[in-house]
Amino acid sequence: MRKIFFVILIVFGFIAIGCSGKFKENAVEKFKDSGDGTVTDITTRLIWQKSDAKRDWEAANTYCEELDYANSQDWRLPSIEELRTIVDLTKSDLTIDPIAFPETKPSLYWSATTFDANYKNAMVVDFSNGDFHSDEKFFSNYVRCVRQGQ
Numbered sequence: 001m002r003k004i005f006f007v008i009l010i011v012f013g014f015i016a017i018g019c020s021g022k023f024k025e026n027a028v029e030k031f032k033d034s035g036d037g038t039v040t041d042i043t044t045r046l047i048w049q050k051s052d053a054k055r056d057w058e059a060a061n062t063y064c065e066e067l068d069y070a071n072s073q074d075w076r077l078p079s080i081e082e083l084r085t086i087v088d089l090t091k092s093d094l095t096i097d098p099i100a101f102p103e104t105k106p107s108l109y110w111s112a113t114t115f116d117a118n119y120k121n122a123m124v125v126d127f128s129n130g131d132f133h134s135d136e137k138f139f140s141n142y143v144r145c146v147r148q149g150q
Contacts, residue, residue, distance in 0.1 A: 031100035036070040039100045044085050045149040049075070051103050052144045057122045057137035060110045064145040075145040077112035080123040080132060082146055087130045095130035101144075108141040 032040045039048045060077055067075040087095050094106045106128035115121035115134035124135045
């Protein structure tokens, strides 16, 4: 009886290890590093700039619109909905995939979305905890540009 019990434990152990390994494999497959400083989100097909910079909201928009990077010139500041797609709430301290986006700061990142209740504010994502809210456009926050993939 003991022998059967241990065999069952071993089998379930292998199943658990196999499942957890598969889960990690699928999580990694959400993003594809293009090798040119960009990351493609497999689900949304959005192409993200891996690096970031700190600017006020207007300068962030201008920066993305004028960006000539990775053989592309169609960069823009992401909407709040797009920016929220790269938030990973399974992580703590930094709610983004650190392998896909190694330079991300646990801080606020601008979106192109103006806050409905106050046009002087724009929506931001806080990658320290995954929250989103508005911030005054004259503040300096981080920016990560995006473009539409194929």
